[in-house]
Amino acid sequence: MAKERALRRAAREAEAAKLRAKRARLSARRQRRRAVVARLTPQRRRTGRLLARRSRGERAGIVIVTLVLLGLVWFLVDDVALRLVLTVLLLLCLPALVIVALGRRAG
Incomplete structure (x- = not known):
């Protein structure tokens, strides 16, 4: 009877070892996959800058229109x-014009 119990216990321990090894392989594979995805995924950058609320195209448009004016x-x-006065007036009114033209976005 003791030999049978020992054999059954050995079989259970072998199955448990196989299961632990399989879980360890899956866990290692999951960690490697996460590392690759983290390396390939671009990082989201938070900036406190006001211009970060605008897309690159909108910022380019603002600069181009300002330079043209x-x-x-x-x-x-x-x-x-009069040139200097109009230049200063344009630069002072530019933020209000941008908000009116492009709208205010909730950040």
Whole structure:
């Protein structure tokens, strides 16, 4: 009777060892997969910058339109004092114009 119990216990221990080895292989495989995915996935970067709320295209549009307007002011207006006043006025009103044109987004 003791030999039978010993044989059954040995069989159970062998099955348990196989199961532990299989779980360890699966766990290692899962960890390797997570490491690869983490390495390949771009990191989400949080910035506190105001311009980060706008897409790259919107920011490019804002810069291009501003430069075009400044160019028009400096090419079409003859008086230097008026050029400076219009430049300062444009730069001061630019944030309000951007919000009106593109809308305010909830960050």
